Amino acid sequence: MSTIEATQIRSYGHFIGGRSVPPSDTVVERVGPADGRVVATFTAGTRADAVDAIAVAREAFDEGEWPRWTAMDRGRALLRCAGLMRRDEERLARIDAEESGKPITLARGDVGASIELFEYAAALAMTMHGEAHTALGENCTAMVVREPAGVVGMIIPWNFPLLLLAQKLPFALGAGCTAVVKPAEVTSGTAVELARLLTEAGVPDGVVNVVTGAGSVVGAPLAESSLVDILSFTGSTETGKRIVEASAGSVKRLSMELGGKAASVVFDDADLDDALDGVLFGVFFNQGECCVSGARLLVQDSIADAFVARLVEAAGRITVGGPLDEASELGPMIDAGHLEKVLGHIDAARRDGATVLTGGARLEGENWGRGHFVAPTILDGVAAESAAFQEEIFGPVLTVTRFSDVDHAIRLANATEYGLAGSIWTKNIDKALRVAKEMRSGRVWVNTTIDGAPQLPAGGMKQSGFGREMGQAGFDEFTDVKTIQIRTGPRTRVFPNWTGGTR
Template sequence: MYIDGKWIKTDSILTVFNPATSERIGEVCLVDKQQAENAIQVAKKAFVSWSQKTAAERSSYLKAIADKIEERKEQFAELITKEMGKSIHNARYEVQSAIDYFHWYAEEARRVYGDTIPSSEPSKRIMTIKQPVGVVGAITPWNFPLSMAARKFAPALAAGCTIILKPAPEAPMSAVELFKVFDEVKLPKGVVNLLLGEPEEIASALMESRDVRKITFTGSTEVGKILIRQSADTVKKVSMELGGHAPFIVFDDADLELAVEGLIKSKFASTGQQCVCPNRIYVHESIFNEFAEHLKKKVSSLKVGNGLDESNDIGAMVSESGLAKVHEHVTDAVRKGASVLCGGSRLEDGEYKNGIFYAPTVLADVNEDMIIVKEETFGPAIPLIRFSSEEEVVEKANDTEYGLVSYFYTNDLGRMYRMSEQLEYGMVGVNDPAPFVVQAPFGGVKESGLGKEGGYQGLEEYLETKFVSVKFS
């Protein structure tokens, strides 16, 4: 762990294993609540000087971080694949995303503007200024162990905040490597701190402290709700990027080839373990059979295996519990009348025997009585659902507590606008399976989150607006 510019060793050790091979890939030291509280005080002290640095100074640090990650791009990608299982192709995309976030906010650091407001009195001048919120506690997930950290560090540092990171225990090695970069660029002591330990201990230290003024969390809706409740005691600012249950809608006028390719790209990225993965695939009844057959052929040809093998399309799942959930959803659907077009089982023989692999799966004849339509599956299973009208599919797509991202395919210009406006989601991909870019805001509505990450909006999440009134004679 890394506190106050120093690497901390402890007697408590967490061993990290490769889910594709069960091989040990590394160890990290764990800290306790007292050390977490010490990190908070260190960050509080560092905030005084870091927040007073010029935007240009903070920008130069962010650019240096981006350059260092670029230098060891392949090393980061291989580490991500080893610790959480995704294919090396997906891992490289993640590393580039992390680089892009640091570059983007290196520029945005210079664009923190206030306002001068016309006064109602001749002897008054009124204005607003933007200032960093303070010490930030960041909690990140295992499915994007590098880019999720970058998406929080870059705007926080650009704004002038100091930050404490608690990565996921399933995949902490990328965070350790990122902190090696922070150390190499000589970020001032205490500006960034890395903590991993008993989850409840570390979280309680962050949540109970009045010196931690903001919590930024990416993870499950269930845990996010707990953190929101806990944040109320000290009235912390919060950003929450929570679960999703994305609809993927294919209309009868869509380009089927484009839709199938888009669905495969979006669904099987990170082995289906992304909150933005399509979970409910609605296909117009007039093209359902054709679409299903084309999809079946494409999915059946995908190669599954160790993510480090360039020839594989889909890697391992991160945990046995995650695989068990996918299989539970699939077997429940089959029991209730769904048909398996391909996949539907764990891969266990030969090269798969020591890993956590599930066959990419396509289910037809899926209906709303099945768990897979109600809950986020978080794995490589595609449920196909028929629909007959635009009105019907809008109602079905919105019939969930989630509202992170939605996708639809059509060539009807009017429908593009109607659907974009009617879908109750924070993000909409129109004929686009990967609409996520650093210059645009990422975030959901309803129970999928609060606040935005990315774009200029992501910087605002780490700033407070102060009103200043000057009266003179």
């Protein structure tokens, strides 16, 4: 077992107008969730700090050069940033691992995926184009152009600090927008580091600004301000609803990726070895702190008992450890409050009649006693109407519910208010396509899970939000469509002669 040596405490202030703002005397202290050690401090921003950052981004868009750069030049800047991210890949991974608690191996994967997102967004930027309509008549030509939408506010959660920012920021920048980023209060390090790298890559001052601190303080102005044209938010459904209300006065465009309660549907004709690995990965990846986590196992009656027994056995082999332990496969919960919330969900499931097959408690002892660790947990006999089935737990907790046939599986898969993602395990392509089409989720995986590529858009249905990130659709979220119609010859349309002049 190899453990990376811990780094010194990092100290971050805001990044506004192309410069690092010295940390203030009032800071948020990030206590590592694995061992209680302080790993970083962040300026506890004020409302005035956020207002200042918005004003800088507004000026950079209205008066600055970035929206007026050629698409090729913006793409080249994003590629330069991707190269700098690759240069600093290990440092960025370590920052995210220490602040979020996720295993360093997962953090490295997040950084690698973030680099790919920058590279893909650069390609989209370089090929940004509109349409020409030349068959509207002899004397008419029209263009449909895509223009940068303006200032974009971005509110990022704590579970994937860099990756979820990379699903938004390079696409907005590639389109020519400017940005104000509000990272999660306790995982702000890589957002500030990325802003510095973008400046090093040649992105003009004021285009990317980062304000750290509490969402209720520095996030609120992003929703309320009429100087912000778009707000892109990833987080809980309840917070998303409050943002919708707060933004109503400014009539800004919103893109919201909210909560999820994804189902992993395993049919009796699946490759069960493959499905076993997929179900385990789907729920325990990133400690279950993942909005597309496959937290609900729906398994066909005929195979359920044997399949669940194998799941329980395999879950016991998962290595739980600290973020800098190279052998760690599952880390701690983000903080003590979230730990208690997850344990509360497990206790409530017991009261509702579920059986805890494995886990179900906080991990204690020499390796885990100072951290917020929950044992990988499997709950059997979970009814569709129970809270454990319906509510997002956001931890390493798998619920098990049995189904009889395809129709029953579809009803159960759609039986929550969420619609972010789902997985289907079967060798029957007709069955897979039917369930995929009827599953009310923005992403559906067949014989895989928590998978994707920069080219593929992601987003939710129902209470899981609206708007899309990544792919061409994610790029287009940050553009406005304008129609320009030009008369190129003698007028053929007859207007009323209200002026009394000669024709």
